[in-house]
Every structure is written in structure tokens, then in C-alpha cells.
Amino acid sequence: FLTRAVAKGLIAAGQPGSLINISSQMAHVGGVDRAVYSATKHAVEGFTKSMAIEWGPAAIRVNTICPTFIRTPLTKQTFSKPERVQWITEKIKLGRLGRVEDIMGAVTYLASDASAMVTGTALMVDGGWTAD
Numbered sequence: 001f002l003t004r005a006v007a008k009g010l011i012a013a014g015q016p017g018s019l020i021n022i023s024s025q026m027a028h029v030g031g032v033d034r035a036v037y038s039a040t041k042h043a044v045e046g047f048t049k050s051m052a053i054e055w056g057p058a059a060i061r062v063n064t065i066c067p068t069f070i071r072t073p074l075t076k077q078t079f080s081k082p083e084r085v086q087w088i089t090e091k092i093k094l095g096r097l098g099r100v101e102d103i104m105g106a107v108t109y110l111a112s113d114a115s116a117m118v119t120g121t122a123l124m125v126d127g128g129w130t131a132d
Helices: 002-013 035-058 073-079 082-091 101-111
Strands: 017-022 060-067 122-125
Touching (some): 002 017, 002 035, 002 060, 017 035, 035 060, 073 082
Parallel strands (some): 017 060
């Protein structure tokens, strides 16, 4: 709803824009206890692509950032299980959990003119998880 509202405001103002939705690597792979989460992130990818097609003619770009497991207060429960942390770090080719700071460069890129020809795409920030 927020993405659509911002796009409508940009269109009404005759302004271009870059809208960034946060998805997940789980929109591209499956995982233990992640069926519903993965399904919802697949949905984010689908509406992002549709919005990119719809609003591209108005010079509004729409993309997703797909992070790996990021250490935040929300993920504290997941990271409290040593076997889960081991499974996660084995999947991440860089061998560590993500940090919020790891997403900042992707946001800066997609928000800037450096990505002027990027729309309807998913930018993986997953430490190589989906490289397999």
C-alpha cells in the first residue's frame, strides 16, 4: 500500500522516482521453517515486477533488496539456536551473518542515478547464499 501511495504521489507531481521494497533471499530459495515467509517474499517480488512494468513509463523505478539473515532484535530468537546459526553460516559463502550495515550500499545504489536503468529487479545481498 505504501509503495503504491508513493508512486501515485510521484505521478501526480510529475516526478521520477526509485522505490525500494525489502524482500529476502528466501524469495529465491527455500529454508527450514520458512514456508510462509518464503511465500510472502515471493509475493513481494511479484508485485515489485508488476509495479516496475506499470510505472516505468512514468520514470518510476521499483526494485527489491534481498538480504540474507540479518542480525536484529527481530531475529534474536532465530540466532538463539546454535544449530540454526550453524546451518545459516554454512549456507552463506562469506561465512558470517548479515548486519544492517550490509544493506546500506544496496539502498544507496538503488536510490541513486547510478541505477537509472535498473527496474523490476532483485538485488541479492546474501553473502553468496543463492550462488548455488
